[in-house]
Amino acid sequence: MRTLTQVDTLALWESGRTLHPIDQGLLAVKTAFPETRDESVADWPLGRRNRALAELHCACFGPRLSGWTTCRECGEKLEFNVDGHALIATGAAPAAEAVAIGGRTFRLPTSRDLARIAEAADEVDAARSLLDLCLVAGDAAAWSEEEIEAAGERMAAADPLAEVRLDFKCPACGAAFEESLELASFLWSELEGRAKRLLLDVHLLARAYGWSEAEVLALSPVRRKFYLEMVEA
Secondary structure, eight states: OOOOOHHHHHHHHHHHTTSOHHHHHHHHHHHHOGGGTTSOGGGSBHHHHHHHHHHHHHHHHOSEEEEEEEOTTTOOEEEEEEEHHHHHHHTOSOOOSEEEETTEEEEOOBHHHHHHTTTOSSHHHHHHHHHHHHEEESOOOOOOHHHHHHHHHHHHHHSTTSSEEEEEEOTTTOOEEEEEEOHHHHHHHHHHHHHHHHHHHHHHHHHHHOOOHHHHHHSOHHHHHHHHHHHHO
16 A cells, blocks of 8 residues: 555545545545556455555544534434544454355445445345345345345454444433444545645645645645745734
8 A cells, every 4th residue: 555645635536526435435445555456446345445445544644533423313413433443453354255144145245236226215225235236146035124134244244344333322312323434435535625725725825926736735744834824924
């Protein structure tokens, strides 16, 4: 993996800003991990992709993933903090290649599968479609909710970083609930925020001193900070 430079960040954001979040995550992995350029990252198990995204976040933004959500019952704003190093450790063991459930064999879900079920009517329909996509041996059938739940639990155990679930308990109303942390979307929001701050720096210093974008980005963070302080004084 290589740490993204400021130029890399701007180029990545510009090329991926109109893509679907799934594709933005894949583009980030391909950019930061040059050794994957001949691989189909879209066909990696989700845990492997998420581990790469966590590694990239730690390298570029530090190990702390901080954000907020709102309580489903009362709308209270709730903060969360996730340890990126702990996520990387969770995904360190290779995921199982296949999972056997009730006489059927399934491969693990991938980003490509998520893209195919993105337009599902609801969570149950999405889960059924995902099982159909991942079935590699055995008879397809009309999945009951119990079978869907059992299959989900087995797949989660086989690839524990495929989905990051956060537990919340609202201090205002006491409601307890879970939410999924989408690492691709989370990382992209951080990349987008950094890219827009860089562009603002370029705009202010180019207007004040006539410097090019390349000249502004070539400044060390300390020197750029002092120039910006003088411009804004």
